[in-house]
Amino acid sequence: MSLIAIGFLSIAAMLLLVGLGIPIAMAMAVVGIAGLSWFGSFDQAAFQLTTIAWETGTDFLFITAPMFILMGQLVYRADLAGDLYDCLQKWLGWLPGGLAIASVMACAMFAAITGVSAATVVTMGQMAMPEMRKRNYDPALSTGALAIAGTLGILIPPSILMVLFGIWTETSIGDLFIAGIVPGVLMTLGFALLILVRCLINPALGPVGPRFSWGDRFRSLVKLLPVFVVFGFVMGGIYGGVFTPTEASGFGAISVFLVGFAMRRFTWKKLGDALYSTVRTSGMIFLIIVGGSLLARFLAVTEISQAIVDVVMGTDRSVLVVLISLTLMYIVLGAILDVFGMLILTLPFVFPVVISLGINPVWFGVYLVIVTEIALVTPPVGINTFVMHSVARDVPLATIFRGVTPFVGVAVALLALMIAFPDVVLWLPGLNQ
Amino acid sequence: MKVDERLEARRSRSLWQLPADIVFGAMSIVVTPAMAVIVGADVVARYVFSAPLFWAQDVTTLLLLLLFFCGQPVCLRYGDHVRMELLYERFSDFWRRVIDSVSSGLAAFIAGTIFYRVWKEMHDPFAAGDAHGFIKFPVWPVRIVLLIVLTLMVIEALRQIIAVWKR
Numbered sequence: 001m002s003l004i005a006i007g008f009l010s011i012a013a014m015l016l017l018v019g020l021g022i023p024i025a026m027a028m029a030v031v032g033i034a035g036l037s038w039f040g041s042f043d044q045a046a047f048q049l050t051t052i053a054w055e056t057g058t059d060f061l062f063i064t065a066p067m068f069i070l071m072g073q074l075v076y077r078a079d080l081a082g083d084l085y086d087c088l089q090k091w092l093g094w095l096p097g098g099l100a101i102a103s104v105m106a107c108a109m110f111a112a113i114t115g116v117s118a119a120t121v122v123t124m125g126q127m128a129m130p131e132m133r134k135r136n137y138d139p140a141l142s143t144g145a146l147a148i149a150g151t152l153g154i155l156i157p158p159s160i161l162m163v164l165f166g167i168w169t170e171t172s173i174g175d176l177f178i179a180g181i182v183p184g185v186l187m188t189l190g191f192a193l194l195i196l197v198r199c200l201i202n203p204a205l206g207p208v209g210p211r212f213s214w215g216d217r218f219r220s221l222v223k224l225l226p227v228f229v230v231f232g233f234v235m236g237g238i239y240g241g242v243f244t245p246t247e248a249s250g251f252g253a254i255s256v257f258l259v260g261f262a263m264r265r266f267t268w269k270k271l272g273d274a275l276y277s278t279v280r281t282s283g284m285i286f287l288i289i290v291g292g293s294l295l296a297r298f299l300a301v302t303e304i305s306q307a308i309v310d311v312v313m314g315t316d317r318s319v320l321v322v323l324i325s326l327t328l329m330y331i332v333l334g335a336i337l338d339v340f341g342m343l344i345l346t347l348p349f350v351f352p353v354v355i356s357l358g359i360n361p362v363w364f365g366v367y368l369v370i371v372t373e374i375a376l377v378t379p380p381v382g383i384n385t386f387v388m389h390s391v392a393r394d395v396p397l398a399t400i401f402r403g404v405t406p407f408v409g410v411a412v413a414l415l416a417l418m419i420a421f422p423d424v425v426l427w428l429p430g431l432n433q
Numbered sequence: 434m435k436v437d438e439r440l441e442a443r444r445s446r447s448l449w450q451l452p453a454d455i456v457f458g459a460m461s462i463v464v465t466p467a468m469a470v471i472v473g474a475d476v477v478a479r480y481v482f483s484a485p486l487f488w489a490q491d492v493t494t495l496l497l498l499l500l501f502f503c504g505q506p507v508c509l510r511y512g513d514h515v516r517m518e519l520l521y522e523r524f525s526d527f528w529r530r531v532i533d534s535v536s537s538g539l540a541a542f543i544a545g546t547i548f549y550r551v552w553k554e555m556h557d558p559f560a561a562g563d564a565h566g567f568i569k570f571p572v573w574p575v576r577i578v579l580l581i582v583l584t585l586m587v588i589e590a591l592r593q594i595i596a597v598w599k600r
Contacts, residue, residue, distance in 0.1 A: 018516075019517060019519075019520055020520060021517060021518060021521030022532065023540075024515050024517070025514055025515070026536060027539075030539050033546060045546070046546045046549055046550040047550055049547060049550070050546075050550035050551060053502075054498070057494075057498035058498050058565070059494070060493070060494055062497060063468060063493055066465060066497070067468065242480065243476065249472070250473045250475075251472065253469040255473075275462050275465050276507075278465050279460075279464075279465060279500060279503060279504045282500055282504050283500075283503070284513045284515065286501035286505075287508070288514075340515055341515045341517070
């Protein structure tokens with residue numbers, strides 16, 4: 001049997017295990033162990049597995065993941081979501097669709113700092129939905145806005161998904177973070193603009209709310225200021241080349257803790273929960289990385305990645321066709337897989353193709369994150385849509401999917417803009433060099 | 434019964450849940466903030482006092498290794514590992530038990546494989562005196578901790594297999 005045939009059989013075996021419901025990390029690790037044992041010996045496979053686990057576990061760069069997770073957990077448990085929503089509705093509530101715009105902005109900021117997409121939808125949904133119901137907002141508009149805005153956290157830095165992509169593909173995490181800023185801001189503004197225009201055309205969708213005095217508006221900013229100063233310091237430090245992403249993550253986690261402590265927002269239970277959640281999420285990511293790395297080493301022996309690259313390059317497809325195909329593939333995969341699983345399962349094959357086509361890895365990282373965002377709200381699964389439904393039980397799922405659709409259009413338009421003008425993504429990291 | 438409910442039921446039957454949660458909870462409460470404090474302190478020492486902590490990187494990477502490994506039995510216990518449930522949720526209860534047992538068995542196999550290798554290295558004369566990083570921290574205590582965690586992971590996986598067929 002040829003090497004490539006063994007490679008394809010191994011992928012088929014892994015997909016079968018994943019399809020049956022075996023955890024993805026384990027499916028990849030076991031296929032990797034079996035494959036490397038086949039080519040060498042069990043001893044060699046065990047050596048490779050242990051080496052990968054040790055190297056990953058002692059990689060200084062990898063500290064970024066648990067530290068940003070901890071930072072997000074601390075912000076999440078410091079009950080800043082209420083302050084954020086209160087502040088933004090005072091600033092934006094007077095606009096047509098103002099509460100929905102405030103919800104989008106609050107979700108974007110909260111999700112960006114915490115990096116938790118689904119939890120953002122739950123937290124913000126519980127606060128924003130009663131307010132929007134009270135003002136007779138259209139259910140499709142309000143739930144759609146909340147469901148899609150929760151996804152912005154994986155695009156706007158610091159993003160755990162970008163950390164993972166950077167480590168996996170050896171792309172600069174700092175550059176990825178910086179590259180995510182412009183598309184993240186554009187997408188947030190795009191969502192807000194869409195709500196505004198729709199509510200200007202049809203005011204019944206999102207009636208105008210009361211105006212607050214400038215004094216009230218500025219007073220509402222005070223509670224948020226410390227955390228945003230920390231956030232600005234962390235991102236500014238990375239962008240200015242003062243901190244490495246790893247240093248910024250540790251500094252950010254400690255600073256958020258000190259701010260929350262000074263604001264008396266933590267209890268022992270909240271701190272314990274934040275730490276325990278950090279350990280669980282980090283442990284999950286670690287095994288995915290180890291399993292994926294082992295599988296990648298085995299597949300490198302079979303030369304299958306190169307074969308796939310040769311096939312794609314041999315068909316003389318344009319970059320645009322490949323990108324459209326990848327977009328469709330990821331949206332389909334996103335309907336059945338978690339974002340981390342989707343990334344690790346596909347990158348060993350997709351990334352070499354992308355690099356062979358001359359696509360910038362930083363650009364591709366941002367592109368991949370946006371496609372993942374779309375997958376998070378697309379039927380039939382669209383996890384954020386289901387999470388939104390759990391918060392607003394009275395709004396049918398079909399209504400939420402309908403509400404999300406125009407926002408998906410904005411995301412697709414941004415993708416098109418990025419393809420037409422790659423500098424939308426690459427301009428900011430380029431300035432840094 | 435939904436997946437979450439089953440996991441909850443499985444957890445509630447655990448006989449050693451309390452000690453394990455205390456052990457790993459304590460480790461997470463010590464290891465994670467220790468990492469944050471050391472990285473944060475190094476930033477301040479490096480950029481404010483121009484005197485970086487030379488040991489910071491080596492110690493934090495060892496703590497990271499402990500954090501990742503300590504997380505494994507906990508992830509296993511709470512079913513945190515990412516899986517595709519599209520087909521799984523449509524299987525009969527019997528087949529779900531089979532899949533759950535295979536998953537736990539694979540987890541035990543993976544942990545056992547790493548255990549085997551780390552154990553072997555403990556007895557490898559060429560690995561004797563291995564040290565980590567610039568500070569030359571001896572590796573053997575870390576290996577012992579890993580062996581303990583991996584043993585707990587195997588026990589947890591086997592316990593889950595028994596629990597699956599008792600539910």
